[in-house]
Amino acid sequence: MAKIIFDLDDTLYDLMEPFQKAHEEVFGDKTGADCEKLFMASRIYSDEAFYLVRDGKLPKEEEFAYRIQKTYQEAGLNPEREETDRFEERYRYYQKHLHVPEVIRKMLDLCVERETVIGILTNGTAVNQGKKIKVLGMERWFPKERIFISDEVGATKPDVRAFQAVEDSMDLDPKDTWFVGDTFEVDVDGAHNAGWHIIWFNHRKRKAPEGARQPDLEVRTAEELLEAVEKLTKWVKN
Template sequence: MNLIFDLDDTLYDLMGPFELVHKKLYADKTDADCTELFIKSRAYSDEIMEAEIKGDIPHEDCFYERIKRTYHDVGIEMSREDTEEFERLYRAYQKEISLSEGVEEFLDYCKAHNIFIAILTNGRPKSQYAKVIALDLHRWFDDDHIFISGGIGYQKPDPMAFQYIEKMFSLNPEETWYIGDTYEADVVGADGAGWHTVWFNHRNRECLENCADVTVRSIEELSRFIRERS
């Protein structure tokens, strides 16, 4: 059994830093649900990253566009200065992230039972690797088992991102599971590569056509899946 994990909002709660900034700056300006805002920001982040790769948006505008569009949808117009303040606080809170409760236990289990594990995450190498350090993920993952889209040249949901790892380690796709929270990037992408998929749908998102092999909604369910299948 091979287990490849997404990073953001799978091994740790990505919404934590976003929610702290929202509460500090905008909770008194809108009654919009913070979880819905966060999900919007994730969707815009994926769109904008694709546009950056194509050369349609410069790197320095990416965070600005992501946050501006997110809050525009709930009637708040943000200036460049507003988004810079949001980003400053967001980056500061990101340095305080920690693994979600229960993650250490199932990673320890994988290591103790010699289960092949790796990480595949979208993003830029510098920012994503900083999260790896903050989360102390080298306790379980060597550097050559950590794959960042900006470093390998393929971004989820491109099947080539998954096949890059498959070829690197000669993995059997029939024995390989990808675990991630984002349906469009994680489930659809890994399914397109011929892998099995676990949709970690802890945000309880709705999906009309769910092609995931397994759907779990909590760390406890995810841990149970790993122990039962290994």
């Protein structure tokens, strides 16, 4: 029987929403740069800052400021620390008001209804990701023991050890395990290396790295993801 493990950020909710609202308040009158492009750059710099902190090359308290400074430098700005702190304050505020989109809720309800074994594997700190999980009400669909945060697991996607930790804890068989995530280099590559099947939720319409191994399936809308999961869970039931 197939099991489905989901990424959290920008997969089960719209990660861009709090960024866009903070951008409009802090930098909206300072640049005409496309917000989605800035957001996508911020995700790259967020991962970069995360690894720098993890490796002891950047103080934890500088992590968010680094991300925002690097992002807006691409738009020709050089944010002051006061501005990056203000951005973080507004961003954190809007993070407290996250919600699961209706189509994603329908998909998760379907998984529960069809008794599909599901879990979450997300990168980040236990504190930050734990807050998001609580605000989003994820324990409605995912038992606490099936929610895995890299900070607690001891390995970060795409490190195969992160996937193996989930595999071991949930007693998964790789050939029957599917991973759903939005980031190619982190989610698709990581799941490939673990021997799992992959649904790439490419709703930001990114290009796959040249020469990279392709996912089992690529979908670009929440509706397409729902349809894919519906077919997969039907296969499980039959």
